[in-house]
Amino acid sequence: MQRSTSRISGVFFILYFALFPAASAFAEEPVEPAEPDSLVIAGHFEISSPERRALTREYALSHYGLDDWRLVEPSMLIIHYTGTDSDRYSLDVFAPVRLSSARGDIESGGEVNVGVHYVILRDGSVWSLLPEDEMGRHAIGYNHRALGIEMTGSSAERITAEQIASCAALAADIAFRHPSLRYIVGHHEYMEEGRPHLAEFAELRSDYPPTVKRDPGEEVMSRIRDILARDYSVVR
Ligand SMILES: [Zn+2]
Structure with missing residues:
Protein backbone atom coordinates (compact mmCIF):
# COMPACT_ATOMS: atom_id res chain seq x y z
CA MET A 1 0.00 0.00 0.00
CA GLU A 32 18.50 33.75 0.18
CA PRO A 33 18.06 36.07 3.15
CA ALA A 34 15.22 38.53 2.65
CA GLU A 35 16.06 42.05 1.55
CA PRO A 36 15.77 44.60 4.35
CA ASP A 37 12.87 46.49 2.81
CA SER A 38 10.85 46.68 -0.36
CA LEU A 39 12.82 49.66 -1.63
CA VAL A 40 11.17 51.37 -4.56
CA ILE A 41 13.26 53.42 -6.99
CA ALA A 42 10.92 56.11 -8.35
CA GLY A 43 12.95 56.59 -11.49
CA HIS A 44 16.29 56.97 -13.18
CA PHE A 45 17.72 60.41 -13.88
CA GLU A 46 20.78 59.13 -15.67
CA ILE A 47 23.83 61.37 -15.62
CA SER A 48 26.42 58.80 -16.65
CA SER A 49 28.02 59.11 -20.08
CA PRO A 50 31.32 58.18 -21.75
CA GLU A 51 32.41 61.83 -21.46
CA ARG A 52 31.65 61.97 -17.73
CA ARG A 53 33.48 58.68 -17.16
CA ALA A 54 36.53 60.04 -19.02
CA LEU A 55 36.55 63.20 -16.85
CA THR A 56 35.97 61.12 -13.69
CA ARG A 57 38.96 59.01 -14.65
CA GLU A 58 41.09 62.16 -14.98
CA TYR A 59 39.86 63.29 -11.54
CA ALA A 60 40.62 59.89 -9.95
CA LEU A 61 44.12 59.85 -11.43
CA SER A 62 44.90 63.36 -10.25
CA HIS A 63 43.43 63.00 -6.73
CA TYR A 64 43.80 59.31 -5.88
CA GLY A 65 46.40 57.97 -8.32
CA LEU A 66 43.73 55.66 -9.77
CA ASP A 67 43.52 55.48 -13.55
CA ASP A 68 39.86 54.41 -13.40
CA TRP A 69 36.32 55.81 -13.21
CA ARG A 70 34.94 52.71 -11.51
CA LEU A 71 33.92 52.52 -7.87
CA VAL A 72 34.96 49.07 -6.68
CA GLU A 73 33.74 47.59 -3.39
CA PRO A 74 32.64 50.88 -1.78
CA SER A 75 33.52 51.09 1.91
CA MET A 76 31.48 54.24 2.68
CA LEU A 77 28.12 55.80 2.13
CA ILE A 78 28.08 59.59 2.50
CA ILE A 79 24.80 61.42 3.08
CA HIS A 80 24.16 65.00 1.99
CA TYR A 81 21.49 67.56 1.37
CA THR A 82 21.52 69.62 -1.81
CA GLY A 83 21.27 73.13 -0.34
CA THR A 84 18.01 73.96 -2.12
CA ASP A 85 14.33 73.16 -1.48
CA SER A 86 13.71 72.65 -5.21
CA ASP A 87 13.46 69.01 -6.25
CA ARG A 88 13.90 70.04 -9.88
CA TYR A 89 17.12 71.91 -9.22
CA SER A 90 18.36 69.13 -6.91
CA LEU A 91 18.30 66.75 -9.89
CA ASP A 92 19.27 69.21 -12.64
CA VAL A 93 22.42 70.43 -10.89
CA PHE A 94 24.01 66.99 -11.46
CA ALA A 95 23.05 66.68 -15.14
CA PRO A 96 25.86 68.62 -16.88
CA VAL A 97 29.04 66.67 -17.45
CA ARG A 98 31.28 69.63 -16.63
CA LEU A 99 31.38 71.60 -13.39
CA SER A 100 29.38 74.83 -13.39
CA SER A 101 31.30 78.10 -13.37
CA ALA A 102 29.38 78.87 -10.15
CA ARG A 103 31.50 76.27 -8.32
CA GLY A 104 34.64 78.39 -8.04
CA ASP A 105 35.21 76.79 -4.62
CA ILE A 106 36.17 73.45 -6.16
CA GLU A 107 36.97 74.29 -9.81
CA SER A 108 40.71 73.77 -9.28
CA GLY A 109 39.91 70.12 -8.50
CA GLY A 110 39.04 69.21 -12.05
CA GLU A 111 36.48 69.55 -14.79
CA VAL A 112 34.04 66.75 -13.97
CA ASN A 113 30.77 67.98 -12.50
CA VAL A 114 29.59 67.01 -9.05
CA GLY A 115 27.75 63.70 -9.15
CA VAL A 116 25.96 61.40 -6.78
CA HIS A 117 24.33 57.97 -6.89
CA TYR A 118 20.90 58.85 -5.48
CA VAL A 119 18.75 61.91 -4.87
CA ILE A 120 15.80 61.68 -2.47
CA LEU A 121 13.09 64.24 -3.23
CA ARG A 122 11.01 66.01 -0.59
CA ASP A 123 8.20 63.44 -0.84
CA GLY A 124 10.71 60.68 -0.04
CA SER A 125 10.89 59.29 -3.58
CA VAL A 126 14.30 57.87 -4.48
CA TRP A 127 15.88 58.68 -7.85
CA SER A 128 18.92 56.90 -9.22
CA LEU A 129 21.52 59.04 -11.02
CA LEU A 130 24.83 57.20 -11.27
CA PRO A 131 25.28 53.43 -11.36
CA GLU A 132 26.74 52.18 -8.09
CA ASP A 133 29.91 50.99 -9.82
CA GLU A 134 30.79 54.49 -11.05
CA MET A 135 32.55 57.16 -8.96
CA GLY A 136 30.65 60.37 -8.29
CA ARG A 137 32.26 63.65 -7.26
CA HIS A 138 30.54 64.43 -3.94
CA ALA A 139 33.10 64.29 -1.10
CA ILE A 140 36.70 65.45 -1.32
CA GLY A 141 39.08 62.65 -0.36
CA TYR A 142 36.52 59.83 -0.51
CA ASN A 143 35.02 59.67 -3.99
CA HIS A 144 37.05 56.56 -4.84
CA ARG A 145 35.56 54.74 -1.81
CA ALA A 146 32.12 56.25 -1.28
CA LEU A 147 28.61 56.01 -2.62
CA GLY A 148 26.60 59.19 -2.17
CA ILE A 149 23.00 60.07 -1.35
CA GLU A 150 21.64 63.62 -1.60
CA MET A 151 18.33 64.80 -0.17
CA THR A 152 16.55 67.89 -1.48
CA GLY A 153 16.80 70.52 1.24
CA SER A 154 18.19 73.95 1.96
CA SER A 155 18.88 73.11 5.63
CA ALA A 156 18.55 70.29 8.17
CA GLU A 157 15.18 71.70 9.28
CA ARG A 158 13.79 71.36 5.76
CA ILE A 159 14.50 67.60 5.50
CA THR A 160 11.16 65.77 5.69
CA ALA A 161 10.26 62.67 7.72
CA GLU A 162 9.63 60.90 4.38
CA GLN A 163 13.18 61.68 3.26
CA ILE A 164 14.64 60.40 6.55
CA ALA A 165 12.65 57.14 6.24
CA SER A 166 13.63 56.66 2.58
CA CYS A 167 17.26 57.48 3.27
CA ALA A 168 17.42 54.85 6.04
CA ALA A 169 15.71 52.27 3.80
CA LEU A 170 18.09 53.04 0.93
CA ALA A 171 21.15 52.93 3.22
CA ALA A 172 20.00 49.56 4.61
CA ASP A 173 19.47 48.26 1.08
CA ILE A 174 22.96 49.44 0.05
CA ALA A 175 24.56 47.92 3.17
CA PHE A 176 22.75 44.65 2.43
CA ARG A 177 24.01 44.56 -1.16
CA HIS A 178 27.58 45.71 -0.45
CA PRO A 179 29.29 43.64 2.26
CA SER A 180 32.33 45.95 1.76
CA LEU A 181 30.37 48.91 3.21
CA ARG A 182 31.79 49.76 6.65
CA TYR A 183 30.81 53.38 7.24
CA ILE A 184 27.66 55.45 6.85
CA VAL A 185 28.74 59.04 7.31
CA GLY A 186 27.15 62.47 7.20
CA HIS A 187 29.09 64.86 4.96
CA HIS A 188 29.59 67.18 7.96
CA GLU A 189 31.41 64.31 9.71
CA TYR A 190 33.75 63.52 6.84
CA MET A 191 36.85 65.17 8.30
CA GLU A 192 35.99 64.86 12.01
CA GLU A 193 38.94 63.85 14.13
CA GLY A 194 38.86 60.40 15.64
CA ARG A 195 36.36 58.97 13.16
CA PRO A 196 37.49 55.52 11.95
CA HIS A 197 36.47 56.29 8.36
CA LEU A 198 39.38 58.79 8.16
CA ALA A 199 41.55 55.76 7.31
CA GLU A 200 39.81 55.80 3.91
CA PHE A 201 40.78 59.41 3.15
CA ALA A 202 43.10 59.97 0.21
CA GLU A 203 44.08 63.19 -1.55
CA LEU A 204 47.27 63.53 -3.55
CA ARG A 205 46.81 67.24 -4.19
CA SER A 206 48.04 69.33 -1.28
CA ASP A 207 46.55 72.41 -2.98
CA TYR A 208 43.04 70.91 -2.76
CA PRO A 209 42.09 70.72 0.93
CA PRO A 210 38.69 69.44 2.15
CA THR A 211 36.16 72.21 2.68
CA VAL A 212 34.01 72.60 5.81
CA LYS A 213 30.58 70.99 5.37
CA ARG A 214 27.37 71.33 7.40
CA ASP A 215 25.15 68.89 5.53
CA PRO A 216 23.15 66.99 6.62
CA GLY A 217 23.91 67.77 10.29
CA GLU A 218 23.97 65.77 13.50
CA GLU A 219 20.24 65.60 14.07
CA VAL A 220 19.45 64.28 10.60
CA MET A 221 22.19 61.66 10.91
CA SER A 222 21.06 60.53 14.34
CA ARG A 223 17.47 60.10 13.09
CA ILE A 224 18.72 58.05 10.12
CA ARG A 225 20.99 55.96 12.37
CA ASP A 226 18.15 55.33 14.84
CA ILE A 227 15.93 53.91 12.08
CA LEU A 228 18.83 51.92 10.63
CA ALA A 229 19.52 50.29 14.01
CA ARG A 230 15.87 49.82 15.04
CA ASP A 231 14.30 48.65 11.78
CA TYR A 232 17.21 47.14 9.87
CA SER A 233 19.81 46.12 12.49
CA VAL A 234 22.34 48.18 10.54
CA VAL A 235 24.90 49.94 12.74
CA ARG A 236 27.66 51.77 10.86
ZN1 LIG B 1 27.48 67.41 1.01
Missing part, protein backbone atom coordinates in the same frame (compact mmCIF):
# COMPACT_ATOMS: atom_id res chain seq x y z
CA GLN A 2 2.74 2.35 0.99
CA ARG A 3 4.76 1.46 -2.08
CA SER A 4 1.85 1.88 -4.47
CA THR A 5 1.00 5.34 -3.01
CA SER A 6 4.53 6.59 -3.46
CA ARG A 7 4.64 5.27 -7.01
CA ILE A 8 1.46 7.19 -7.86
CA SER A 9 2.68 10.40 -6.22
CA GLY A 10 6.01 9.88 -7.97
CA VAL A 11 4.23 9.85 -11.33
CA PHE A 12 2.43 13.08 -10.46
CA PHE A 13 5.72 14.58 -9.30
CA ILE A 14 7.42 13.83 -12.64
CA LEU A 15 4.38 15.01 -14.59
CA TYR A 16 4.25 18.28 -12.61
CA PHE A 17 7.90 19.15 -13.27
CA ALA A 18 7.62 18.11 -16.92
CA LEU A 19 4.75 20.57 -17.30
CA PHE A 20 6.32 23.36 -15.18
CA PRO A 21 10.10 23.24 -15.68
CA ALA A 22 10.48 26.83 -14.46
CA ALA A 23 8.86 25.91 -11.17
CA SER A 24 11.30 23.04 -10.79
CA ALA A 25 14.31 25.34 -11.36
CA PHE A 26 12.91 27.83 -8.85
CA ALA A 27 12.35 25.12 -6.24
CA GLU A 28 16.00 24.06 -6.44
CA GLU A 29 17.43 27.55 -5.77
CA PRO A 30 18.95 28.06 -2.32
CA VAL A 31 16.98 30.26 0.05
Whole structure:
Protein backbone atom coordinates (compact mmCIF):
# COMPACT_ATOMS: atom_id res chain seq x y z
CA MET A 1 0.00 0.00 0.00
CA GLN A 2 2.74 2.35 0.99
CA ARG A 3 4.76 1.46 -2.08
CA SER A 4 1.85 1.88 -4.47
CA THR A 5 1.00 5.34 -3.01
CA SER A 6 4.53 6.59 -3.46
CA ARG A 7 4.64 5.27 -7.01
CA ILE A 8 1.46 7.19 -7.86
CA SER A 9 2.68 10.40 -6.22
CA GLY A 10 6.01 9.88 -7.97
CA VAL A 11 4.23 9.85 -11.33
CA PHE A 12 2.43 13.08 -10.46
CA PHE A 13 5.72 14.58 -9.30
CA ILE A 14 7.42 13.83 -12.64
CA LEU A 15 4.38 15.01 -14.59
CA TYR A 16 4.25 18.28 -12.61
CA PHE A 17 7.90 19.15 -13.27
CA ALA A 18 7.62 18.11 -16.92
CA LEU A 19 4.75 20.57 -17.30
CA PHE A 20 6.32 23.36 -15.18
CA PRO A 21 10.10 23.24 -15.68
CA ALA A 22 10.48 26.83 -14.46
CA ALA A 23 8.86 25.91 -11.17
CA SER A 24 11.30 23.04 -10.79
CA ALA A 25 14.31 25.34 -11.36
CA PHE A 26 12.91 27.83 -8.85
CA ALA A 27 12.35 25.12 -6.24
CA GLU A 28 16.00 24.06 -6.44
CA GLU A 29 17.43 27.55 -5.77
CA PRO A 30 18.95 28.06 -2.32
CA VAL A 31 16.98 30.26 0.05
CA GLU A 32 18.50 33.75 0.18
CA PRO A 33 18.06 36.07 3.15
CA ALA A 34 15.22 38.53 2.65
CA GLU A 35 16.06 42.05 1.55
CA PRO A 36 15.77 44.60 4.35
CA ASP A 37 12.87 46.49 2.81
CA SER A 38 10.85 46.68 -0.36
CA LEU A 39 12.82 49.66 -1.63
CA VAL A 40 11.17 51.37 -4.56
CA ILE A 41 13.26 53.42 -6.99
CA ALA A 42 10.92 56.11 -8.35
CA GLY A 43 12.95 56.59 -11.49
CA HIS A 44 16.29 56.97 -13.18
CA PHE A 45 17.72 60.41 -13.88
CA GLU A 46 20.78 59.13 -15.67
CA ILE A 47 23.83 61.37 -15.62
CA SER A 48 26.42 58.80 -16.65
CA SER A 49 28.02 59.11 -20.08
CA PRO A 50 31.32 58.18 -21.75
CA GLU A 51 32.41 61.83 -21.46
CA ARG A 52 31.65 61.97 -17.73
CA ARG A 53 33.48 58.68 -17.16
CA ALA A 54 36.53 60.04 -19.02
CA LEU A 55 36.55 63.20 -16.85
CA THR A 56 35.97 61.12 -13.69
CA ARG A 57 38.96 59.01 -14.65
CA GLU A 58 41.09 62.16 -14.98
CA TYR A 59 39.86 63.29 -11.54
CA ALA A 60 40.62 59.89 -9.95
CA LEU A 61 44.12 59.85 -11.43
CA SER A 62 44.90 63.36 -10.25
CA HIS A 63 43.43 63.00 -6.73
CA TYR A 64 43.80 59.31 -5.88
CA GLY A 65 46.40 57.97 -8.32
CA LEU A 66 43.73 55.66 -9.77
CA ASP A 67 43.52 55.48 -13.55
CA ASP A 68 39.86 54.41 -13.40
CA TRP A 69 36.32 55.81 -13.21
CA ARG A 70 34.94 52.71 -11.51
CA LEU A 71 33.92 52.52 -7.87
CA VAL A 72 34.96 49.07 -6.68
CA GLU A 73 33.74 47.59 -3.39
CA PRO A 74 32.64 50.88 -1.78
CA SER A 75 33.52 51.09 1.91
CA MET A 76 31.48 54.24 2.68
CA LEU A 77 28.12 55.80 2.13
CA ILE A 78 28.08 59.59 2.50
CA ILE A 79 24.80 61.42 3.08
CA HIS A 80 24.16 65.00 1.99
CA TYR A 81 21.49 67.56 1.37
CA THR A 82 21.52 69.62 -1.81
CA GLY A 83 21.27 73.13 -0.34
CA THR A 84 18.01 73.96 -2.12
CA ASP A 85 14.33 73.16 -1.48
CA SER A 86 13.71 72.65 -5.21
CA ASP A 87 13.46 69.01 -6.25
CA ARG A 88 13.90 70.04 -9.88
CA TYR A 89 17.12 71.91 -9.22
CA SER A 90 18.36 69.13 -6.91
CA LEU A 91 18.30 66.75 -9.89
CA ASP A 92 19.27 69.21 -12.64
CA VAL A 93 22.42 70.43 -10.89
CA PHE A 94 24.01 66.99 -11.46
CA ALA A 95 23.05 66.68 -15.14
CA PRO A 96 25.86 68.62 -16.88
CA VAL A 97 29.04 66.67 -17.45
CA ARG A 98 31.28 69.63 -16.63
CA LEU A 99 31.38 71.60 -13.39
CA SER A 100 29.38 74.83 -13.39
CA SER A 101 31.30 78.10 -13.37
CA ALA A 102 29.38 78.87 -10.15
CA ARG A 103 31.50 76.27 -8.32
CA GLY A 104 34.64 78.39 -8.04
CA ASP A 105 35.21 76.79 -4.62
CA ILE A 106 36.17 73.45 -6.16
CA GLU A 107 36.97 74.29 -9.81
CA SER A 108 40.71 73.77 -9.28
CA GLY A 109 39.91 70.12 -8.50
CA GLY A 110 39.04 69.21 -12.05
CA GLU A 111 36.48 69.55 -14.79
CA VAL A 112 34.04 66.75 -13.97
CA ASN A 113 30.77 67.98 -12.50
CA VAL A 114 29.59 67.01 -9.05
CA GLY A 115 27.75 63.70 -9.15
CA VAL A 116 25.96 61.40 -6.78
CA HIS A 117 24.33 57.97 -6.89
CA TYR A 118 20.90 58.85 -5.48
CA VAL A 119 18.75 61.91 -4.87
CA ILE A 120 15.80 61.68 -2.47
CA LEU A 121 13.09 64.24 -3.23
CA ARG A 122 11.01 66.01 -0.59
CA ASP A 123 8.20 63.44 -0.84
CA GLY A 124 10.71 60.68 -0.04
CA SER A 125 10.89 59.29 -3.58
CA VAL A 126 14.30 57.87 -4.48
CA TRP A 127 15.88 58.68 -7.85
CA SER A 128 18.92 56.90 -9.22
CA LEU A 129 21.52 59.04 -11.02
CA LEU A 130 24.83 57.20 -11.27
CA PRO A 131 25.28 53.43 -11.36
CA GLU A 132 26.74 52.18 -8.09
CA ASP A 133 29.91 50.99 -9.82
CA GLU A 134 30.79 54.49 -11.05
CA MET A 135 32.55 57.16 -8.96
CA GLY A 136 30.65 60.37 -8.29
CA ARG A 137 32.26 63.65 -7.26
CA HIS A 138 30.54 64.43 -3.94
CA ALA A 139 33.10 64.29 -1.10
CA ILE A 140 36.70 65.45 -1.32
CA GLY A 141 39.08 62.65 -0.36
CA TYR A 142 36.52 59.83 -0.51
CA ASN A 143 35.02 59.67 -3.99
CA HIS A 144 37.05 56.56 -4.84
CA ARG A 145 35.56 54.74 -1.81
CA ALA A 146 32.12 56.25 -1.28
CA LEU A 147 28.61 56.01 -2.62
CA GLY A 148 26.60 59.19 -2.17
CA ILE A 149 23.00 60.07 -1.35
CA GLU A 150 21.64 63.62 -1.60
CA MET A 151 18.33 64.80 -0.17
CA THR A 152 16.55 67.89 -1.48
CA GLY A 153 16.80 70.52 1.24
CA SER A 154 18.19 73.95 1.96
CA SER A 155 18.88 73.11 5.63
CA ALA A 156 18.55 70.29 8.17
CA GLU A 157 15.18 71.70 9.28
CA ARG A 158 13.79 71.36 5.76
CA ILE A 159 14.50 67.60 5.50
CA THR A 160 11.16 65.77 5.69
CA ALA A 161 10.26 62.67 7.72
CA GLU A 162 9.63 60.90 4.38
CA GLN A 163 13.18 61.68 3.26
CA ILE A 164 14.64 60.40 6.55
CA ALA A 165 12.65 57.14 6.24
CA SER A 166 13.63 56.66 2.58
CA CYS A 167 17.26 57.48 3.27
CA ALA A 168 17.42 54.85 6.04
CA ALA A 169 15.71 52.27 3.80
CA LEU A 170 18.09 53.04 0.93
CA ALA A 171 21.15 52.93 3.22
CA ALA A 172 20.00 49.56 4.61
CA ASP A 173 19.47 48.26 1.08
CA ILE A 174 22.96 49.44 0.05
CA ALA A 175 24.56 47.92 3.17
CA PHE A 176 22.75 44.65 2.43
CA ARG A 177 24.01 44.56 -1.16
CA HIS A 178 27.58 45.71 -0.45
CA PRO A 179 29.29 43.64 2.26
CA SER A 180 32.33 45.95 1.76
CA LEU A 181 30.37 48.91 3.21
CA ARG A 182 31.79 49.76 6.65
CA TYR A 183 30.81 53.38 7.24
CA ILE A 184 27.66 55.45 6.85
CA VAL A 185 28.74 59.04 7.31
CA GLY A 186 27.15 62.47 7.20
CA HIS A 187 29.09 64.86 4.96
CA HIS A 188 29.59 67.18 7.96
CA GLU A 189 31.41 64.31 9.71
CA TYR A 190 33.75 63.52 6.84
CA MET A 191 36.85 65.17 8.30
CA GLU A 192 35.99 64.86 12.01
CA GLU A 193 38.94 63.85 14.13
CA GLY A 194 38.86 60.40 15.64
CA ARG A 195 36.36 58.97 13.16
CA PRO A 196 37.49 55.52 11.95
CA HIS A 197 36.47 56.29 8.36
CA LEU A 198 39.38 58.79 8.16
CA ALA A 199 41.55 55.76 7.31
CA GLU A 200 39.81 55.80 3.91
CA PHE A 201 40.78 59.41 3.15
CA ALA A 202 43.10 59.97 0.21
CA GLU A 203 44.08 63.19 -1.55
CA LEU A 204 47.27 63.53 -3.55
CA ARG A 205 46.81 67.24 -4.19
CA SER A 206 48.04 69.33 -1.28
CA ASP A 207 46.55 72.41 -2.98
CA TYR A 208 43.04 70.91 -2.76
CA PRO A 209 42.09 70.72 0.93
CA PRO A 210 38.69 69.44 2.15
CA THR A 211 36.16 72.21 2.68
CA VAL A 212 34.01 72.60 5.81
CA LYS A 213 30.58 70.99 5.37
CA ARG A 214 27.37 71.33 7.40
CA ASP A 215 25.15 68.89 5.53
CA PRO A 216 23.15 66.99 6.62
CA GLY A 217 23.91 67.77 10.29
CA GLU A 218 23.97 65.77 13.50
CA GLU A 219 20.24 65.60 14.07
CA VAL A 220 19.45 64.28 10.60
CA MET A 221 22.19 61.66 10.91
CA SER A 222 21.06 60.53 14.34
CA ARG A 223 17.47 60.10 13.09
CA ILE A 224 18.72 58.05 10.12
CA ARG A 225 20.99 55.96 12.37
CA ASP A 226 18.15 55.33 14.84
CA ILE A 227 15.93 53.91 12.08
CA LEU A 228 18.83 51.92 10.63
CA ALA A 229 19.52 50.29 14.01
CA ARG A 230 15.87 49.82 15.04
CA ASP A 231 14.30 48.65 11.78
CA TYR A 232 17.21 47.14 9.87
CA SER A 233 19.81 46.12 12.49
CA VAL A 234 22.34 48.18 10.54
CA VAL A 235 24.90 49.94 12.74
CA ARG A 236 27.66 51.77 10.86
ZN1 LIG B 1 27.48 67.41 1.01
